[in-house]
Amino acid sequence: MNTQSLPRRGFLKVLATILCGIAVKVGTKKASAAKKIGTSDHNWGMVIDQSKCIGCGYCVLTCQARNDISPKISWIRILNDNNTATQEVFLPVQCMHCASAPCVSVCPVGASYYHADGTVMMDYDKCIGCRYCQIACPYGARSFNWEAFTQANPSVPIWGEPEIERRQRGVVEKCTLCHQRIERGLNQGLVPGKDQEATPACVNTCPVEARIFGDLNDPDSEISKKVSGGMAIRLRADLGTSPRIYYIPGKTES
């Protein structure tokens, strides 16, 4: 081994390694920029009408029942959005299913991923519980299972029956647009958004019909009309996450 030339060779090797590393990084980013799992012609979205929402919380309870969620966790959080309104204005917040989701980029094991229909999905079997996605989400949409949920679900059976497996301690969970209902409904030839059996539970249970669900790819769907009408806004649109949950603002004093 010629030790004299080693530093120079070594430097060149290091440089080559780093350049290769950068090339790989840039290359893979461009190649798998928006990797989606599955195939779909649909692009699901939701509109929540704040002018109708009365903050009853039925959506939260039904969600907890149908997705077997611990009472300490909520995929939907109902916040106050008051300003100068004569009536109280509520803001139900849940996973926005962003088209450019920070949580999908940062998950080290790819447990958070895009479905072809736009839903940001969770693979609870891959999740290692590092909670990086929780820190990355600008909407605080994700909940970590800090402890095991072993007791009976208090929302069951009044608000519905569980449709998916209960998550174990140590993984992160969030709204999945009741993807199990959508998939089952599509298999039966139903239309999500119109047929209750294929529509997310929160949309079905809302007593004032403040929630609309449908296919943004379908220009004739109710949701497409509401979105293109210009009244619907998205939260923190300035961040560039491209959420798929739209809001129609509450009535304020003119």
Add this chain to the structure above:
Amino acid sequence: MKTKRIRLLATQSNLWLLFLGIFILSGLISAVVVFSKGLSVTNMSNLVPWGLWITIDLSSIALSAGAFLLCAAVYLLNLKQFQPIARTATFIGLIGYSMAVMTLLLDIGRPDRFWHPIVFWNTHSVLWEVTMCVTLYLCVLVLETAPLVSQIEFIKRRFPKVHLVLEKAHLLAPYLAIAGLALSLLHQSSLGATYSVLKARPYWYSSGLSLLFIISAMAGGTSMTLLSSLVSSKVSKKAKIDPDLIDRLLPFIKWVLIVYLYFRFWDLLIMTYTYELGRTETLNLLTRGQFAFNFWVLEILLGIVIPILILFHPRLRKIDFFKVLALSFVVVGVIIFRWDTTLSGQFIVLTYQPHQLGAQYTSYSPAWIEIFAGSGVIAFGLLAFTIGVRYLNIVNHHSNKPVEVG
């Protein structure tokens, strides 16, 4: 047959081992509680998911940076005179990365799935890249430490074949140094990038943190190695140092600190111009709020300015007390920088209500179980270093062994 009576004397070293043992035991018990009950026993929450353990993890990795720097200096820049220190640094690196892995195992929700990032890739994720680099670098460190282990008399006598194999590892040293340099440069800055890429956290969302993490690691890692060498030489006869060798590395630390201060200055100054939602609140928290003491006194004054002044002063820098003081301050500064960055970024929560766009404040302080578990990991590190000094000759600048190690 005469039986040897072992008398347990209350010697300095035995007391030290007892002290460490208590913390390791309490750490183990805490870890068992955490693994069995879940992370709900900690004070971490959905708003502050990363706390004390992540800080210990980040700090362990940063303070292990001496390994890649000194091995690169010895094998790539041909500065062979630093080889004994490189050996110390490599062992510290092995300890540090083990501590980081242990803390991570505690912190992730599913420790049984620790292997997932190696099998399930997400090449977009900076954290994935960090995990891969840390895993690979841990292998590099193990190989770099192998010659050290091969020198143990016990191994030489009982497992001569193993001894030969391990000794051959020293031939890999230059290539391991290259790999170590590339991997470390990548993941030390990527740990900063873990925070930088998050648009949800305006204070973090800039390119500054990646740079600051690698620079502070270079200062902190070298300081940690020199500090450990100096302190162990004072308390143990087994640790023999060459003060001249240590003195030759002090200017390096001094200049890295100056560069670090320079980058931090501009990074922070730019943030003071014009209100930016989330970023301004976090900056206020750091400079005027609850982190003000940590920031101004521990990070800047003690962590950077005073060590620079000491290392510039012609007489002070020759006095051992001030050397140890300066190096300790740098180490503390590096740790507190990571603590402040991790927490301040999470303490400001941005609202998203269209009519109530603003910043809210949350808080966190570690639970006792987090403190005990964290202390247990740190005590393990100290114990491993103690054993290294005593039995593996890791602090020995007068080694006349012909075999190259580390």
